[in-house]
Structures are given as structure tokens and as C-alpha cells.
Amino acid sequence: MKLSETMTFYETELRRIRKQVYSNQQQLDLVIGIKKLIDANYDSDLNLDMLSFHRFISKYYLLRLFKRYFGLTPKQYLIDKRIEKSKEFLRAGTSVTQTCFAVGFKSLGSFSVLFKEKIGISPKQYQKEQLSRSKLNSNHI
Amino acid sequence: MKISIISIPVRDQEKALKFYTEKLGFIKKLDLPLEGGNRWLTLVSKEAQDGPEILLEPAPLHFEPSKVYQEALLEAGIPYTQFDVEDVQIEYDRLSKLGVEFSMEPMEMGTVKVAVFYDTCGNNIQLVEKI
Numbered sequence: 001m002k003l004s005e006t007m008t009f010y011e012t013e014l015r016r017i018r019k020q021v022y023s024n025q026q027q028l029d030l031v032i033g034i035k036k037l038i039d040a041n042y043d044s045d046l047n048l049d050m051l052s053f054h055r056f057i058s059k060y061y062l063l064r065l066f067k068r069y070f071g072l073t074p075k076q077y078l079i080d081k082r083i084e085k086s087k088e089f090l091r092a093g094t095s096v097t098q099t100c101f102a103v104g105f106k107s108l109g110s111f112s113v114l115f116k117e118k119i120g121i122s123p124k125q126y127q128k129e130q131l132s133r134s135k136l137n138s139n140h141i
Numbered sequence: 142m143k144i145s146i147i148s149i150p151v152r153d154q155e156k157a158l159k160f161y162t163e164k165l166g167f168i169k170k171l172d173l174p175l176e177g178g179n180r181w182l183t184l185v186s187k188e189a190q191d192g193p194e195i196l197l198e199p200a201p202l203h204f205e206p207s208k209v210y211q212e213a214l215l216e217a218g219i220p221y222t223q224f225d226v227e228d229v230q231i232e233y234d235r236l237s238k239l240g241v242e243f244s245m246e247p248m249e250m251g252t253v254k255v256a257v258f259y260d261t262c263g264n265n266i267q268l269v270e271k272i
Contacts, residue, residue: 008218010257010265011245022251032252032272069252133191 030055031069034062038074042081043104048074078104083118086111090127091134099123145193146183149222150200150207151262154180157197160261164239165224170194179203186224195222201263211263218244220257220267229254229270 007015022028034051051074052059066074082103089099100111100123115123151157161167167184171194175181183194200207214221226232229247233256237243244265245257254270 008244008257009216010218010220011248014245014248014250014255018250028251035252 027065028069030057031066034066034074035070035077038078038081042078042085043102045104045106046078079114080118083115086115086123087119087126090123091130093127093131096123096127146196147193147222148196148198148200149260149264150211151197151260151264152199152201152211153262154182154197154199157260157262158182158184161195161197164236164241167195197262215259215263215265218257218265220265222264223255223267223269226268226270229256229268232256232268 034055037051038046048059048063052062055062063073066072066077070077072080082105085103086099089102090096094102096112097108100108105111105114112123115126119126121129149157158169158172161184162169166187168187168190169182170185170190171181171183173181179199182197184197185192185194201211202208233243233247236258241258243256243258245255247254247256249272252272254272256268257265258268260266
């Protein structure tokens with residue numbers, strides 16, 4: 001339900017800013033398309049060459065454009081996505097090794113390092129904390 | 142340092158508690174009595190119950206500048222707090238059916254979609270979906 005027909009100051013400003021910053025719909029569609037591609041294939045062996053080939057654009061252009069709209073490079077975005085997904089696997093009780101490969105990492109060592117860097121604790125520690133928490137909840141203590 | 146609490150100033154804590162739990166679906170985490178009927182009242186989101194808490198604090202009732210600032214933001218339609226959702230349009234439809242009033246309908250803004258509603262306690266709240 002819309003409160004009133006007149007536009008608020010906020011909406012007016014948002015529309016003005018959008019016109020200046022996000023006027024290139026073609027670029028927007030391109031980077032959002034690439035992001036969705038990463039979202040759907042985070043567990044496979046993605047790289048910049050494949051992504052740029054997929055859209056017939058130079059990989060350097062893609063890199064610049066993606067960073068301009070999302071503030072992250074495609075690679076950084078992919079890592080964040082994989083780490084987020086790995087948390088789901090770990091919470092469900094999947095082993096650290098299985099989780100690592102399930103979300104697309106090739107090496108257990110780099111997975112553990114990246115996980116610790118982003119989350120602050122190791123995957124093993126994270127799983128331990130999460131599982132003991134859910135056990136507590138189910139026991140209604 | 143850890144981020145654990147984000148304050149939302151509300152004009153009526155009880156009313157806010159009802160709105161934020163019954164309409165928005167947050168879960169009450171702490172509810173401690175303070176002096177003068179005020180409460181230390183925090184909520185968490187259902188999906189992240191060990192995540193950051195929002196504190197519904199009665200600042201506008203006791204601190205004039207807070208009241209003035211809140212009124213000015215409200216008047217201008219400016220949201221000071223935002224929540225992430227999977228799909229803004231679905232939330233917009235769901236909340237509208239529950240009688241929640243929107244000052245801005247779902248709108249794409251670059252790589253996100255946003256909408257703004259009124260929390261019945263003095264605040265505009267923005268919903269955000271990453272497209």
C-alpha cells in the first residue's frame with residue numbers, strides 16, 4: 001500500500017542519483033548477468049577468461065566494470081560466495097574436506113586460510129560452534 | 142571490536158515490539174526492565190539468531206534532539222535503517238496485505254532493488270534486494 005501520491009524528498013534524490021550513476025542499462029545488465037552466472041556456477045571451475053568469453057568482452061574491461069558496480073572483482077565476489085555457501089554445508093554437518101570441494105575450492109589449505117580470513121575462525125572451529133549451538137537449541141536448555 | 146547492536150529510536154516500545162515481531166517477523170532476544178517503564182529491548186532476525194541485534198530504544202521520548210532528528214528524517218522520507226530481503230516485491234506484497242504503509246514502492250537502483258515503509262513508530266525502513 002502506497003502512503004501518498006507525492007514523492008518524498010528521498011525518492012526524488014534517489015531518482016536523480018540513479019540518472020547520474022546508473023544510466024547505462026547495458027552495462028548494468030552485463031555486470032548483473034555476470035554476477036548471476038557466478039551465483040549459479042560458484043562450485044565449478046570459473047575464471048575470468050570464461051566469464052569474458054561468455055559475454056564476448058575483454059576480460060580487463062569486465063574486471064573494471066564489475067568492480068565499478070559491485071566494489072569487488074569477480075574473483076573476490078566468487079570467493080565470498082563460496083565461503084558463504086561453505087557455512088551452509090558446515091552447519092549441515094558436512095566435513096571440512098567435503099565442504100571445501102563442494103563449493104568449488106581446489107585445495108583444502110587455501111580454503112581454510114580464506115575461511116579464517118573472512119570469518120575469523122577456522123572451518124573446523126566454526127562447525128564445532130554451530131553444531132553445539134544447534135544441539136543446545138534442540139535440548140531447550 | 143565486534144558489531145553486535147544497531148539502535149532504532151522508537152516512540153512506543155510496546156507498539157514497536159508488536160510491529161517488528163508480528164509484521165516483520167523478528168524474534169525477541171532480550172527484554173529487561175529499566176527505570177520509568179523503559180526497557181532494554183533487542184530483536185534478532187529469524188535467519189540469523191546469533192547475528193547482530195536491533196535495539197528498540199525510547200530515545201525520542203526522553204531526548205529532544207533525537208525526536209527532532211527523527212521527525213525530520215520521517216518527513217523527508219529518508220530511511221536510516223535497512224534490512225536485506227531475498228525479494229523486495231514479494232515482501233512489498235506481503236507487508237502491504239498486512240496493512241504496512243510504503244512511502245516508496247519497489248524501485249531498481251543500479252545493482253539493488255529498494256522500497257521504503259513506515260514502521261508505525263517514527264521511522265522509515267528500507268528493504269534491499271541484491272539483484
